[in-house]
Amino acid sequence: MELLVVGSVALDTVETACAQRTEVLGGSASFISTAARRFAPVRLVAVVGDDFPPAHRELLAAQGIDISGLQVVPGRTFRWSGRYHQNMNCRDTLSTELGVFESFRPELDAAARQSEVLFLGNIHPALQLQVLAEAQGVRFAGLDTMNYWIEGTPELLAQVLARVDVALVNEEEARSLAGVCPLAEAAAKIRQLGPRYLVIKRGEYGALLFWEEGVLAVPALLLPDVQDPTGAGDSFAGGFMGYLAREGDFSPASLRRAMIHGTVLASCAVEDFSLGGLLRPTAAQLEQREQQLLAMLQV
Amino acid sequence: MELLVVGSVALDTVETACAQRTEVLGGSASFISTAARRFAPVRLVAVVGDDFPPAHRELLAAQGIDISGLQVVPGRTFRWSGRYHQNMNCRDTLSTELGVFESFRPELDAAARQSEVLFLGNIHPALQLQVLAEAQGVRFAGLDTMNYWIEGTPELLAQVLARVDVALVNEEEARSLAGVCPLAEAAAKIRQLGPRYLVIKRGEYGALLFWEEGVLAVPALLLPDVQDPTGAGDSFAGGFMGYLAREGDFSPASLRRAMIHGTVLASCAVEDFSLGGLLRPTAAQLEQREQQLLAMLQV
Numbered sequence: 225m226e227l228l229v230v231g232s233v234a235l236d237t238v239e240t241a242c243a244q245r246t247e248v249l250g251g252s253a254s255f256i257s258t259a260a261r262r263f264a265p266v267r268l269v270a271v272v273g274d275d276f277p278p279a280h281r282e283l284l285a286a287q288g289i290d291i292s293g294l295q296v297v298p299g300r301t302f303r304w305s306g307r308y309h310q311n312m313n314c315r316d317t318l319s320t321e322l323g324v325f326e327s328f329r330p331e332l333d334a335a336a337r338q339s340e341v342l343f344l345g346n347i348h349p350a351l352q353l354q355v356l357a358e359a360q361g362v363r364f365a366g367l368d369t370m371n372y373w374i375e376g377t378p379e380l381l382a383q384v385l386a387r388v389d390v391a392l393v394n395e396e397e398a399r400s401l402a403g404v405c406p407l408a409e410a411a412a413k414i415r416q417l418g419p420r421y422l423v424i425k426r427g428e429y430g431a432l433l434f435w436e437e438g439v440l441a442v443p444a445l446l447l448p449d450v451q452d453p454t455g456a457g458d459s460f461a462g463g464f465m466g467y468l469a470r471e472g473d474f475s476p477a478s479l480r481r482a483m484i485h486g487t488v489l490a491s492c493a494v495e496d497f498s499l500g501g502l503l504r505p506t507a508a509q510l511e512q513r514e515q516q517l518l519a520m521l522q523v
Numbered sequence: 524m525e526l527l528v529v530g531s532v533a534l535d536t537v538e539t540a541c542a543q544r545t546e547v548l549g550g551s552a553s554f555i556s557t558a559a560r561r562f563a564p565v566r567l568v569a570v571v572g573d574d575f576p577p578a579h580r581e582l583l584a585a586q587g588i589d590i591s592g593l594q595v596v597p598g599r600t601f602r603w604s605g606r607y608h609q610n611m612n613c614r615d616t617l618s619t620e621l622g623v624f625e626s627f628r629p630e631l632d633a634a635a636r637q638s639e640v641l642f643l644g645n646i647h648p649a650l651q652l653q654v655l656a657e658a659q660g661v662r663f664a665g666l667d668t669m670n671y672w673i674e675g676t677p678e679l680l681a682q683v684l685a686r687v688d689v690a691l692v693n694e695e696e697a698r699s700l701a702g703v704c705p706l707a708e709a710a711a712k713i714r715q716l717g718p719r720y721l722v723i724k725r726g727e728y729g730a731l732l733f734w735e736e737g738v739l740a741v742p743a744l745l746l747p748d749v750q751d752p753t754g755a756g757d758s759f760a761g762g763f764m765g766y767l768a769r770e771g772d773f774s775p776a777s778l779r780r781a782m783i784h785g786t787v788l789a790s791c792a793v794e795d796f797s798l799g800g801l802l803r804p805t806a807a808q809l810e811q812r813e814q815q816l817l818a819m820l821q822v
Contacts, residue, residue, distance in 0.1 A: 311704070405610070408745035429728040430740070441729070441819045443740030446707035480822050520740045521820045523779050 226265040226338075227469040228362075229256045230330050230355050231345020231458075233270040233280075233294065237305035238454055238497060240312070245452075248498035249280040251302060252345035252368065255455035257289045258502045259462025259489040260343075262510065264469035267336055269293035269355075273301040273324045283499070293336055299324040312450050313427065332358045341469040343461060344388070346370050349380035356387050364474045366390040366465055368457070374400050386418035389474065392461050394425045407432070408439070421479055423464070423486075425457050433483050435476045442483045443520055445491040445513060452497045456490045459502060463489030488513045525564040525637075526768040527661075528555045529629050529654050530644020530757075532569040532579075532593065536604040537753055537796060539611070544751075547797035548579040550601060551644035551667065554754035556588045557801045558761025558788040559642075561809065563768035566635055568592035568654075570627045572600040582798070592635055598623040611749050612726065631657045640768040642760060643687070645669050648679035655686050663773045665689040665764055667756070673699050685717035688773065691760050693724045706731070707738070720778055722763070722785075724756050732782050734775045741782045742819055744790040744812060751796045755789045758801060762788030787812045 236250030253270040260266045267290040272281075274296060284291050300323035308315045330351055342359050344352040344367040352367060359365075365388045373381050374397060381401075385391060391414060393401065401417075402410035411422050411434040422434040430443040464486030471478050488510055495501040505513075535549030552569040559565045566589040571580075573595060583590050599622035607614045629650055637660040643651040645667045655664060664687045672680050673696060680700075684690060690713060692700065700716075701709035710721050710733040721733040729742040763785030770777050787809055794800040804812075 406745065406747050406749075409747060426728065429725065430742075432742075432745075439745065439819050440822065441742035442822075443729075443731075443742070446705065446731075446738065448705050448708060450705075484822060518822065520738050521822060522737075523739065523741075523783060523817065523820060 225340035225363075225469045225472045226267055227260050227341045227343060227465055228267045228269065228336055228339035228359060229253050229260065229343050229345065229462075230269045230351075231256060231347060232302055232325055233268075233272050233276070234302040234304050234325070236454060236498065237303070237318075238452055239307040240452055241308070241310045243451070243497070245497045247303070249283060250304065250454060250498060252458045254284065254499060255458035255493060255502070256343055256345060256462040256465070257284065258287060258499050259459040259493065260466030260469065261287045261289055262463070262489065263466030263485070264341075266290065266466070267293060267339055269330050269332065269336060271295040271297060271324050271328045273297065273299040276301045287503070293331065293333065295331065297324050306454070308453065312453050315453070330355050337361055340364070340472070341465060342366070343465045344368065344384070345458065345461075346373075349373050349377050349384045352384045353380065353387075356384065364389050364468060366392060366461070368392050368461060369397065371397055371400055382417060385414070388419050390421040390423065390479070391419045392423040392425060392457070392464070394427070394457065398422075398424045411439075423483070425460060427453075427456070431460065431483060431487065433479060435479065437476065440480050440483055442487050442517070444487060445517055445520075447491060447495065450494045451501070453494050454497075455493050455499075459493035460486040460490040463487070484514055484517055487517055524639035524662075524768045524771045525566055526559050526640045526642060526764055527566045527568065527635055527638035527658060528552050528559065528642050528644065528761075529568045529650075530555060530646060531601055531624055532567075532571050532575075533601040533603050533624070535753060535797065536602070536617075537751055538606040539751055540607065540609045542750070542796070544796045546602070548582060549603065549753060549797060551757045553583065553798060554757035554792060554801070555642060555644060555761040555764070556583065557586060557798045558758040558792070559765030559768065560586045560588055561762070561788065562765035562784070563640075565589065565765070566592060566638055568629050568631065568635060570594040570596060570623050572596065572598040572623045575600045586802075592630065592632065594630065596623050605753070607752065611752050614752070629654050636660055639663070639771070640764060641665070642764045643667065643683070644757070645672075648672050648676050648683045651683045652679065652686075655683065663688050663767060665691060665760070667691050667760060668696065670696055670699055681716060684713070687718050689720040689722065689778070690718045691722040691724060691756070691763070693726070693756065697721075697723045710738075722782070724759060726752075726755070730759065730782060730786065732778060734778065736775065739779050739782055741786050741816070743786060744816055744819075746790060746794065749793045750800070752793050753796075754798075755793050758792035759785040759789040762786070783813055783816055786816055
């Protein structure tokens with residue numbers, strides 16, 4: 225099945241304790257699409273300005289991502305800049321310049337409306353709702369969100385949650401969304417809002433999948449060298465949704481396997497800046513990480 | 524096999540956002556012994572002052588813990604006082620009064636020297652060394668330590684590490700002990716110092732077991748209500764070592780199972796103050812938690 229990804233394409237300026245990169249390709253849709261493309265056909269819907277470097281556009285297209293839905297409009301591309309602390313778990317956002325992303329209105333052509341699997345990156349819930357209404361072919365939909373929308377537009381977000389099959393949030397977002405602290409209780413409350421499945425991402429500690437009958441805890445791989453955590457959560461989402469699109473199976477058993485692939489792709493993403501870590505590994509190297517991760521779960 | 528536990532017995536004053544308890548039974552040896560007693564015979568070696576309440580002594584004895592090695596000497600019992608922050612992950616130590624624990628010198632009688640399994644709670648490495656020298660019957664030994672000894676007496680600690688089979692430390696201690704940040708690298712360095720096995724405890728995120736051929740990641744159970752995290756790490760150690768003593772099997776397969784039991788006992792400990800959470804569950808309730816935890820690992 226084809227995965228339709230709606231989100232941001234951005235130019236990221238990232239500073240870590242060891243290195244810095246200026247205006248490299250970033251944005252949720254870039255990471256999600258690149259990770260998902262390892263598994264299934266991907267169609268990207270996003271917006272960039274007329275300053276968007278042709279090389280970045282070519283990099284996405286060269287992977288076989290369908291970028292016919294990447295709108296180019298007059299103005300500046302979304303730019304984000306952040307600095308990571310020594311331990312990589314904390315970061316400060318130095319600047320956010322929305323540019324053309326501020327007036328982004330996703331446009332789905334006839335082909336996009338036929339996509340069977342949909343992932344809504346972290347955009348305004350009103351836009352997420354619009355895409356859900358237009359994407360008539362969708363059999364399974366997922367979303368990401370953030371505290372800005374959880375606090376700012378809770379009613380709209382509730383409408384989106386009522387219409388998706390899986391939500392991917394981090395621990396803080398889960399607690400904020402549910403209004404309770406214990407994670408199992410928060411997960412139950414969020415699932416009552418609509419999504420059959422919930423993924424709670426815990427960074428270097430891995431991720432949890434909640435569904436009607438249980439919980440799966442997948443640890444993160446233990447990496448020798450983390451270069452840049454930017455895009456880890458989106459890469460997780462890409463591996464997770466890409467695997468589901470490839471399988472066309474949305475059962476709990478399939479989602480448990482998807483957790484493994486999400487974790488593997490996230491582990492690749494953080495080993496380099498921008499999309500470098502997602503593009504480099506061979507299929508055999510991904511398979512090796514998958515086996516390494518499964519071994520960590522063998523009691 | 525019998526587990527010999529050497530550590531502290533203390534009177535804890537604990538404050539959380541919701542409640543407070545004054546001079547309740549605590550100390551590493553109390554938690555370790557009580558958790559381990561669910562699995563195997565336990566012999567406790569520790570010291571208290573002549574102010575130690577008889578009821579606490581009886582509570583330990585009533586579980587069938589052999590407390591003939593619990594020295595009572597003139598002076599005050601070790602007292603610790605701490606306050607937990609709202610989220611229970613951070614705590615401030617308000618006061619530490621070592622009392623008679625300051626001049627503790629473990630005494631092993633003939634029976635104690637025959638114990639086959641030994642756990643050295645967090646005490647001065649010189650005392651840990653002395654116990655290791657005297658406990659001639661030991662076939663498998665574990666230790667806990669803390670940054671105070673890692674930074675203060677590294678040479679002595681290295682001597683202890685060279686003589687134990689398993690070390691249990693938290694993430695910060697592992698990084699400090701190894702002098703490197705990535706956990707897999709830190710684990711490899713610590714294992715080179717001696718212990719065949721290493722457990723890295725990660726609080727609410729679970730624990731990692733490292734051995735020659737691999738890594739196991741066990742998540743913590745997701746609890747509806749954490750009352751007091753004091754003693755969670757010691758209860759983990761107790762469940763872990765108690766299981767190993769019961770099985771008398773120190774293979775990687777056995778240590779992987781021990782991780783499950785350590786996690787289950789730690790989950791019980793935090794649901795009440797002092798030893799309450801360890802004492803309450805029935806065998807069936809422990810078994811139920813074990814199944815719940817194993818299900819969290821089923822991909």
